[in-house]
Amino acid sequence: MQHESYHFDAIVIGSGISGGWAAKELCEKGLQTLVLERGRDIKHNKDYPTANMSPWEFQHRGEMSREFLENNPLISKAAGFGEDTAHFFIKDADHPYIQEKPFDWIRGYQVGGKSLTWGRACQRWSDFEFKAPEKYGYGIAWPIGYDDIAPWYSHVEKFVGICGNKDGIDAMPDGEFLPPFEFSCVEKHMKDKIKEHYPDRHLVQGRWAHLSQPKEIHIQQGRGKCQARSLCMRGCPFGGYFSSVSSTLPWAESTGNLTIRPNSVVHSIQYDESSGKASGVKIIDAITKEEMVFTANIIFVNASALNTNLILLNSVSKRFPNGLGNDNGLLGKYICFHLYRGWAGGIIDGFEDKYVYGKNPTETILANYRNLYHQEMDYFGGFTTFAGAYRVRKEGLPGNVPQLGADFKKALSEAGDWHVYMYMQGETIPKASNRVYLSKDKKDAWGIPLLVTDVAYDENDEKMIADFLQQSREMLEKIGCRNIYAYDNHQAPGLDIHEMGGVRMGKSPEDSLLNEWNQLHHCKNVFVTDGACMTSTGNQSPSILYMALTARAANYAADQFFTGKL
Numbered sequence: 001m002q003h004e005s006y007h008f009d010a011i012v013i014g015s016g017i018s019g020g021w022a023a024k025e026l027c028e029k030g031l032q033t034l035v036l037e038r039g040r041d042i043k044h045n046k047d048y049p050t051a052n053m054s055p056w057e058f059q060h061r062g063e064m065s066r067e068f069l070e071n072n073p074l075i076s077k078a079a080g081f082g083e084d085t086a087h088f089f090i091k092d093a094d095h096p097y098i099q100e101k102p103f104d105w106i107r108g109y110q111v112g113g114k115s116l117t118w119g120r121a122c123q124r125w126s127d128f129e130f131k132a133p134e135k136y137g138y139g140i141a142w143p144i145g146y147d148d149i150a151p152w153y154s155h156v157e158k159f160v161g162i163c164g165n166k167d168g169i170d171a172m173p174d175g176e177f178l179p180p181f182e183f184s185c186v187e188k189h190m191k192d193k194i195k196e197h198y199p200d201r202h203l204v205q206g207r208w209a210h211l212s213q214p215k216e217i218h219i220q221q222g223r224g225k226c227q228a229r230s231l232c233m234r235g236c237p238f239g240g241y242f243s244s245v246s247s248t249l250p251w252a253e254s255t256g257n258l259t260i261r262p263n264s265v266v267h268s269i270q271y272d273e274s275s276g277k278a279s280g281v282k283i284i285d286a287i288t289k290e291e292m293v294f295t296a297n298i299i300f301v302n303a304s305a306l307n308t309n310l311i312l313l314n315s316v317s318k319r320f321p322n323g324l325g326n327d328n329g330l331l332g333k334y335i336c337f338h339l340y341r342g343w344a345g346g347i348i349d350g351f352e353d354k355y356v357y358g359k360n361p362t363e364t365i366l367a368n369y370r371n372l373y374h375q376e377m378d379y380f381g382g383f384t385t386f387a388g389a390y391r392v393r394k395e396g397l398p399g400n401v402p403q404l405g406a407d408f409k410k411a412l413s414e415a416g417d418w419h420v421y422m423y424m425q426g427e428t429i430p431k432a433s434n435r436v437y438l439s440k441d442k443k444d445a446w447g448i449p450l451l452v453t454d455v456a457y458d459e460n461d462e463k464m465i466a467d468f469l470q471q472s473r474e475m476l477e478k479i480g481c482r483n484i485y486a487y488d489n490h491q492a493p494g495l496d497i498h499e500m501g502g503v504r505m506g507k508s509p510e511d512s513l514l515n516e517w518n519q520l521h522h523c524k525n526v527f528v529t530d531g532a533c534m535t536s537t538g539n540q541s542p543s544i545l546y547m548a549l550t551a552r553a554a555n556y557a558a559d560q561f562f563t564g565k566l
């Protein structure tokens with residue numbers, strides 16, 4: 001029999017971007033809520049050891065040692081990984097998985113999860129993305145559309161603080177924005193030239209989770225204005241960018257209804273045959289290896305997409321021998337991701353007398369211009385293009401001149417060429433053949449089966465990359481660049497950190513796991529609102545959608561709880 005203190009109104013598995021939002025909304029509604037996090041505890045400010053360090057204060061000037069790189073070939077590939085941020089990422093050997101095909105699974109196990117190291121781009125999905133999979137026949141219908149989620153986008157944006165401009169673009173709806181970071185002179189030139197040659201292509205200021213001008217709600221959170229240091233992934237002492245550690249979790253804690261339990265590796269969700277509901281969550285203490293069970297009326301699974309799949313697959317019972325809610329056998333299938341293989345850039349002349357001050361933490365965004373109003377290409381889906389311009393330091397004096405002395409020092413202090421870059425974030429097509437499943441004979445340090453990833457690119461991806469490279473090269477020429485390059489980096493799936501699917505939403509329990517409220521069709525008191533719930537990927541950054549879906553589902557769950565239905 002469990003001790004009474006082991007029972008809560010709600011349990012949230014995971015403390016990252018979506019888990020933090022589930023905790024905030026449930027606690028605000030008055031539910032006693034337990035957040036389970038498999039990693040160590042992190043407190044805002046207190047646990048940002050490198051936040052204010054200068055480059056010369058790091059033992060290896062920001063680089064990792066050869067020994068570390070040899071022992072951690074996977075995690076050290078992650079964007080932003082370095083000596084200053086390594087403490088917010090796992091080590092490869094501590095958390096193994098099996099790659100049936102190459103798949104780079106990037107993780108950070110601590111309170112706050114990857115909300116401490118995320119990219120922070122926050123564009124809204126348009127209705128094009130919700131409707132396209134069914135309309136063009138490359139996926140199932142979403143059970144919701146833009147109008148259903150729009151009010152929740154606003155709810156989240158006001159609390160998080162998203163900078164941006166209202167641009168009136170069909171492919172990327174406007175939101176509740178704080179003032180944007182300004183274009184540089186070259187970025188303004190890029191915008192004008194692209195518009196001149198392509199009237200249907202829109203380059204806009206970055207829509208990013210940064211407090212460019214905090215409002216009262218942000219000050220109440222204890223957060224302040226972004227200082228444009230671009231040291232975000234170390235943890236921001238100003239709370240200038242959004243993370244669950246600086247925002248949602250402390251807010252939830254202030255209600256008096258939140259309990260956070262770090263070092264809690266979730267083994268499975270327990271199912272009660274008599275009630276037909278999930279009864280609780282079994283964990284393994286990461287330090288003591290002790291098994292414990294916490295019970296609750298409502299369970300939110302926000303462990304990040306692949307770990308959410310793992311937990312549900314490992315939650316077996318007499319009623320669900322193949323994983324919780326998995327009557328149709330689709331759990332773990334239709335894994336998808338974003339396509340980041342295309343890059344392009346060049347050098348632009350004519351702005352040598354212009355400089356920029358500060359470090360803009362955002363990037364400009366070229367909204368998707370493919371397959372919007374009709375299917376125009378020989379591939380499905382579209383792509384967002386992130387772009388920008390930067391100026392490098394002059395290389396120095398010619399090789400036949402001594403590389404020392406006053407002239408050399410003066411040369412190094414002068415700015416060099418302006419460079420322009422573009423890279424893609426493309427939609428991928430959900431397919432049953434892209435899947436994850438549990439190993440039958442290999443387990444981790446806590447006795448939990450290892451996850452096997454079986455995910456790959458397809459012909460649709462190759463055609464989209466080729467189109468991006470051709471179009472980007474053409475635009476760079478129109479902008480006036482020289483020394484133009486465009487290439488496919490051929491990186492493995494996963495490195496984009498936007499893995500999605502496996503527990504997708506849908507209109508029918510025949511072809512999906514979750515209904516329109518993110519509830520498991522066959523176990524109504526379990527909700528999944530992280531990337532695992534995604535029916536398709538769209539081309540916009542997904543994190544703000546996870547937050548909106550979570551806030552919407554948590555409010556629905558709380559209402560159901562207080563009316564005695566959960």
